[in-house]
Each structure stands twice: as structure tokens, then as C-alpha cells.
Amino acid sequence: MRSEANILPLLVDTDQLEAALGQKNLLIIDVSCTRECYDQGHVAGAIFLDFKRLFCGQAPVANKLPSIDQLSALFSELGLTRDTHVVAYDDEGGGWAGRLLWTLEVMGHSRYSYLNGGILAWRADEKAQQTESVQPIASVYEAAIINPVERIELDELKDKLGQSQFAVWDARSAGEYAGTDVKATRGGHIPTAVHYEWTRAMDKDNALRIRDMAEVITELETVGLSIDQEIATYCQSHHRSGFTWLLGKIFGFKQVRAYDGSWNEWGNHKDTPIES
Template identity: 50%
Template sequence: MLPLLLEPTELANRLDDGNLLILDLSKQPVYVQAHVPGAIHLDFKRLQSGAQPAPGMIPSDDALSDLFSELGLTSDTHVIAYDDEGGGWAGRLLWTLDAIGHKHYSYLNGGIHAWLADGHATSSEAHEPSPSDYQVGAHDPLTEVDLNYLLAHYQDEDVVIWDSRSLDEFDGVRAFAKKAGHIPGARHHEWTEPMDKQNNLRLRPLDDIRAELAALGISGDKEVITHCQTHHRSSFSWLVGKLLGFERMRGYAGSWAEWGNHPDTPAEKSA
């Protein structure tokens, strides 16, 4: 059983494991230049519906079944995800898998940056998947939340909203929706804060991140709901919460694109 947070050396020792599906969510030119041997490129756009006004919504079950069949996923496959940005799109993939009930997955710590920095072998040859017949089953209701759930529960004492956007977005200085600001009571922790910029975008020590979040009121004894604008950045925040052992980690795919454009949602700006 592989850990949720996988170090490059651990993966390098397992590249011949036929039960692994390594998915690279880097930008296409980066994948073409260098990727983990055997990794299949996945266009991250396919992880979101793209439909306005909330383009971050999860695609239909049929679309996801087609996608994961193309990639060769089976119910027993262990997925390794990484990207070139420190975990945003890799996190979105892992959140999607978790949402559809596929719980065998790991995140490659630091992605391609850490892999290259550690001197591991790379490939520039596109790796083609062996298609499967993957059918999305029942969703895990504890992974996703929708607008109605959030409207009903955002003020609950044991619920905390983790806003992963930039501080300007949170404060209401910048807006990418009709409304500016944030969900009342939400806590701000920008999505790249857990990354160590001096260590090839690996995660900073988990205990340090845990303490920072606790100081904001984001802790494992609560139901933690992450969002950003389209649940791309906040998917990494969701993953960080999972790595910290938070048992009630959920993602709001509608995110601010939906909340900030809806006529019946409250919003507040920072003083």
C-alpha cells in the first residue's frame, strides 16, 4: 500500500509496478520535454465541466467514465498524480477520484520539479494508455458539497470554510464574479502557502501547516470545506487537509464562480 504523499525516490523504485497508473497533469509542452517514465499525460481541462457560470463543476458520470476508460483505470489501479505547479491540478484529479469512490491514489510530492531536482530518469516519449472499461459508480457524499448544502451549513459551528484564493480575491479587491469578497465567516489560507518554494514545491513540514491552519480555526475536529474560484486551487487545499488527517474534508466545486454569481448568496468584504 503506497502512502498518500509519495516521495520521488519511492516512485522511482516502483516504476515497473504494473498496477500503477501515473498521470501527469503538467502543461503539454512540459510533458513533452520531460516526464516520469511511463506517465500518461492528462489534459486537466477534462476534470471540469467548463460550463458557465460555474466552470469548475465536476463532469458528468458518462464523461468521467469515458475519460478514465481512455486512461486505463480499473477498480484496483493505484493512481499516482503530479503536475508542474505544486499540486493544483494533481489535487483536482485526486479529489475527483475520491468523489467517485476510487480511493487508491497518491500525490508525488513536489511533482515534476522535485523529480528533476532529485536526478531521476525522465522520458520525452508520449506514453499511450491501455484502455479499460471503467464505470463511475455511486459518488462519495462526503467528498463534495453543493450550493444548497453550503447555504444551509456555512454558519454551523462545526463547519469551517477554507478559502484558497488570493488575498485580494478574499478581501474583495479583485473579483471574477458579480459579487466580490468571501463567504461570511470563511478563513483565508492561500493555496500555495503549504508549498516549500525553496524545496522544489514539496510540501512544507505538515506540523507547521497544521499549526498555521489551527491558528485560523481550520482543524481536524471540524468539517472543512475548501473552495477557490473553480475548485482547482482549492483541490490542493483539500489534499493538504487529507494529508493532515482531517477526516471531514470536502470540496465545493461550484466555488466562487457559482457563489459569487448567485442572486441569493451572502458575501462580505474585509474591512
């Protein structure tokens, strides 16, 4: 649950973040796809995070949530404390930023915001950028899984398929959903999953900011995803679904959970049911 003590709301625009720069306990994290993007110019004070640090990196499903030890090491390195308010952004409309914020939520750290449109919006609005690299001030952060309900794993997901008021959101491309673009041992989608590709919610003519929320919610309801359902969202590696999980939070969905194993686990598993 978000606290009234949070420095910023969940979704912030460039003006709001600009006004908050320099505040105590504000930690801005750039999760752009490449270091080059960060080096070209970032929000003042932002530190760079390689998105691969958000994966456990271990077989058989390397994209799953890191271990407690890995999370403790990562967020100590980033300088996180219990009082830190994190603002996350990236250069692609919110996938990696969403994955980071989901990780914080799983750990029970609800002091966070997403910069709508990320660095593309910051640049489009001609906000000042910094090119010098910013080094975090390390802390001692002991991670814990405080909100495991934010995550759904394979066996629970299998058991819930077909239950009333439970829906599965496939955020991948149409080809991946249909099984014509195969990125695992098997192609297709999780049975009962409905398809709404993550980029549909982005305004491509407005720096990938989130489109009109009422319109997006209507589109989601049309395909079978309503705010009063429990929703599990997934993609290939819980990257694109990092953004769709975040959308659910922003839109006020009753319960949106992330399947971090995603298709990299489901599509490579020998006995998971598949539709195409």
C-alpha cells in the same frame, strides 16, 4: 477509506515512486498545466491528462464535476480499473493533481497517491525523465458517485454556514478574499470563510514540496481550521482548493470536503451572501 493493498502511501517522495516504477496496476498521470511541460520530460510511463477534462465544461458552472458519462469516458480512456493505483503529479505544487485525486475519491477509487512536489521535485532530485509520449491502454470503466460526502454543493453550504464544528477554507489570493481582485460578478468571500492561500503550504525553496506538516497544521489552527472540524474548501474553480482538499487528507482532517462550484458559482449567483 484507503486499503492496505495500496501500492504506495497517499504522499510519496521521488525515491518511493522511482522504486515502484514498472509495478503492475500502477498508473502515473501527469496533470501539468501545459503539454509542453510534459513533452520536456516526465516520469517514465506517465500519461498526460489535460486538466480541462476534470471540468464538466457546461454552463452555468463549467468547472463543476463532470457527469457520470463524462467520467466513465475519461477514465476508460485513461485505462483505469478497480485495481489501478494512480499516482498524480503536476508542475505547480499540487492543484491539478489534487483535483484529479478528489475526483477519484468522489468515485470511490481510493487507490491513489500524490507525488510530493510533482515534476519539479522529480527534476530537482535528478530522476530520469522520459520525453516520448505515453499512450494509455484503454479500459472499460463505469464511473459512479460512491462518496458524495467528499463534495459539498451550494445549498448545503449555505445551510451549514455558522454551524459549530463547520468551517470554510478560502484558498484564493488575499485580494480575491478581500474583494479587491474581482473574478466574478461580485467580489469578496463566503461568510465565515477563513483565508489561507494554497501556496503558503508549499516550500518555494524545495521544489514546491509540502512544508513541514506540523508548522502548516499550526498555522491552519491559528486561522481557525482544526483537524477535528468538518471543513469545506473552495477557490475560484476548485483547482487551488484541489490542493487544499488534498492537504486535509494528508494531514488527517476529520472531514474535508470540496465545493467544486467555488467562487465561479457563488460569486456569480444573484442571492448568495458575501462578505468582504
